[in-house]
Amino acid sequence: MDDLGRAAWERHMDDLRRAAWERHVEDDVAGVLAGLAEGTLGEAFQRTARLRPDAVAIQVDDDALTHAELDRHAAAVAGWLRGRLPAGARVVIAAPNGVALVTAYAGVVRAGCVAVLASPALTERELRHLVADAGAEAAFATGASHEALARIGPPLRVLVALDGTGFHDVLACGLARDPEPIPSSSPALLAYTSGTTGTPKGVPLSHANLLSSIRAALAAWRWTADDVLVHALPLTHQHGLGGVHAALLTGSRTRVLARFDARRLVETVAEEGASVLFAVPAMYERLAELPGVTDLRRLRLAVCGSAPLSPELARRAAAVIGQVPLERYGTTESGLNVSNPLGGPRVPGTVGLPLPGVELRICDAAGRDVAEGEIVLRGPQVFTGYWNRPEATAEAFHPGGWFRTGDLGRIDPATGHLMINGRSKELVITGGLNVYPREVELVLEKHPGVAEAAVAGLPSPRWGEEVTAWVVTAGHSPAVTGDALIAFARTRLAPYKCPKRVFFVEALPRNAMGKIVRRDLPAPSAHDS
Known part of the structure; x- marks a missing residue:
């Protein structure tokens, strides 16, 4: 990092430590930091239930539970x-969005067991x-997931149908006394990486990790008991689960749609008088396409995450919701x-500033500070290592506890905001030179004939890898050719950095949270350039 960039970064970090969160958060910075990792999820949820017993905590479609009922x-x-x-036992929860899933999750972490959330897909x-x-020794599941788990057998020995009489019997059993207290360092959630670049790895997250993460965000976003969140994200993913945590930590209300429908989401925001929306870029794309939408302008906060938000989509979404979606950044680990910042400038193409308690650097492979490189993190939110993967854990950390995210980025010297490169x-390493796919994608997506693009490297005897683009064309635009897009990029x-080849596809392969799965991009032989 050059002197100008470092000076700008330090200036913004000093501002963050001294005043930024005091401007945007009612609590002082020291108070926020002191309470980040305190207690366990179960204790925090119980405390909220005592304070807000009759307020609705979670509603999925037409089913709702108050904080006391939950x-x-x-x-x-x-x-x-x-x-x-025993405490620490892993319990799978495989179900679509529903209050039963939330109930099972809250019960698992209160018991001192470890929740393993699994998509019903x-x-x-x-x-x-x-x-x-x-x-995993036990599981709560529905439908096809329950049938599949029933065939699996050991180590699974306890299986309950969330949508059957078995779960009703569980709820009727009562509880004479709470389980023995557990330390906040105990694992609460065994998450799994998305696997977009390889085999999913288990990520044990402690109560302290989860509480630190959500409390820092809630403070930064000025979340109160009066907020109403609406989202249609899967509750088996941390983005959707975060909305549940928000309600159960603050006494606010979270309304979840069982499945995403753009028009229904808008109607729900209006019905609930919602103040906050969580969504991924693919959802904002659908919302931006709806004609005559005004109800989203009542939101005080629209958050975007889980996949990159292009500046062009940010502009179109802002025209519908009356604000640039607040982009944030996180990882499974x-x-x-x-x-x-909630009240500060939201710079399209950037994800902002570190939250309270988070230390962030840009490093090379040896852990040295550089202007453009890998994002590394340290703080109470960060896990301590992968599940039963000591070699992967050793590779994931630099000395001093700095977690290597595997994400590439740089600091905007003008604002101090983090920018993600991929x-x-x-x-892509072509002819010995590094190319960041996201940089090329953003350029291609500025062409009026391109709806979205994905860039990756294909083997090349001459270059090692050659920059290749897969493009979805904009339906309202005239026909565009690969040669035209290559010429556009060259300007x-x-x-x-320019694509050597362009392939046109009807859609890009994505996972459940909207991230492009590059390994599933169609083979070139199947498409004409």
């Missing part, structure tokens, strides 16, 4: 589990891997780490 049901699940499993093969890798494993990028 607390009572979670206590029953916790007592039932601890009569069968996982195949039996994927569930077998999850159960075996986690060493470290929760939420960086956010654009994943280190996605870096905006150095020659070595």
